Amino acid sequence: FSAEQEAQALRKAMKGFGTDEDAIIETLTKLNVSQRQQVLITYKSTIGRDLIDDLKSELSGNFEKVIIGLMTSTTMYDVHELRRALKGAGTDEGCLIEILASRTNAEIRHINENYKLQYGSTLEDDIVSDTSSMFRRVLVSLATGNRDEGTFVDEALAQQDAQCLYEAGEKKWGTDEVQFMSILCTRNRCHLLRVFDVYRAIANKDITESIKSEMSGDLEDALLAVVKCLRNKPAYFAERLYKSMKGLGTDDSTLIRVMVSRSEIDMLYIRREFLAMYGKSLHSFIKGDCSGDYRKVLLRLCGG
Secondary structure, three states: OOHHHHHHHHHHHHOOOOOOHHHHHHHHHOOOHHHHHHHHHHHHHHHOOOHHHHHHHHOOHHHHHHHHHHOOOHHHHHHHHHHHHHHOOOOOHHHHHHHHHHOOHHHHHHHHHHHHHHHOOOHHHHHHHHOOHHHHHHHHHHHOOOOOOOOOOOHHHHHHHHHHHHHHOOOOOOOOHHHHHHHHOOOOHHHHHHHHHHHHHHHOOOHHHHHHHHOOHHHHHHHHHHHHHHHOHHHHHHHHHHHHHOOOOOOHHHHHHHHHHHOOOOHHHHHHHHHHHHOOOHHHHHHHHOOHHHHHHHHHHHOO
């Protein structure tokens, strides 16, 4: 890998009349996120221009969004997406849920630090001013990045938690959402997987079924996302991708965000889950749903 060579290749692709989109796709998709960051710096030092500005002036639409996403560091990409979800036209609840439910404590701490540096307000303050009621409380809890990340399963506590969830939902008239939140958003993954097993034995139904029948709207979506991410994160993202493309029209912002943010983390696993869940490959889905350079770059990120 030579950052200088790649920087020159990108400049060549954009210089003069017309843009060589294929060369841009080729160059950027073969690099990993830290290499792309090096190219960004090298481009400025050897060519004396800002690579992001050049790309923005040459590209447009969804293709531009993917390319700019690839040129952004992992944490800053999440920061920008959260900000867009909170401060754009209307709130993009799906984006808030997806990022906050799926990132690790360390990732969320980095997001918080950089969000504050970038925008001068804290992520928590912006969530509080833009969302309401129980949904707000779940997001604030997730945004603290304070989940127990140990692996210890306390059997007695697991029994107690499961009973607590049962009594907070299925067993009573109305739902005690705070109980759901405090257990689902703070306990460690291994412990919660055990809680879900015990819960099924007590309630005679899966925890997801109970959440669906007891909650609604954004709160339901948020708690379901938490459970799905704990059980199988790649399957959660496979479902996000499927829903972004199935039916009429494409939810491009979700499609782009998942493809860009997971391309180097668990894309292979997401592809495998997608095929198992829907009987069609992610590759074929993207191919049938997108077109042009946008399709080309997404297929490269998808691989296979």
